[in-house]
Amino acid sequence: MGEFSLAKGHIYIARDGSRAECELPAGTSVMLGALTNGVEGILAECGGAAMCATCHVYVQAPFDSRLPEMGEVENEMLDAVASERRTESRLGCQIVMTDSLDGLVVRLPDRQN
Ligand code: FES
Numbered sequence: 001m002g003e004f005s006l007a008k009g010h011i012y013i014a015r016d017g018s019r020a021e022c023e024l025p026a027g028t029s030v031m032l033g034a035l036t037n038g039v040e041g042i043l044a045e046c047g048g049a050a051m052c053a054t055c056h057v058y059v060q061a062p063f064d065s066r067l068p069e070m071g072e073v074e075n076e077m078l079d080a081v082a083s084e085r086r087t088e089s090r091l092g093c094q095i096v097m098t099d100s101l102d103g104l105v106v107r108l109p110d111r112q113n
Helices: 032-036 072-078
Strands: 005-014 018-024 054-059 089-091 106-107
Touching: 005 032, 018 032, 032 072
Parallel strands: 005 106
Antiparallel strands: 005 018, 054 089, 054 106
């Protein structure tokens, strides 16, 4: 059996302030983590291909600065999000959990489409 690493304490905060705390295996995207844990507010219409912008999240400090630079496609898709684009905006399908993101907190936008 291979080594299994858990990135713990990934917290989604919905627009009404409710919090969902999930444990995600390293390598799992924030988008997939939301879907598999029944967190509402992420639609992921394209299934994680960075083509729909319905997995928009606001990554809370200090984790926003720990993420890899966004690619050109993600940057372009963030221009098409339904809610306000902010400096901490990212696509949930492009954020992959690692041990350095243990405790990651993301806020969900008002709407995704
Ligand atoms: S799931 Fe479509 S852009 Fe992330």
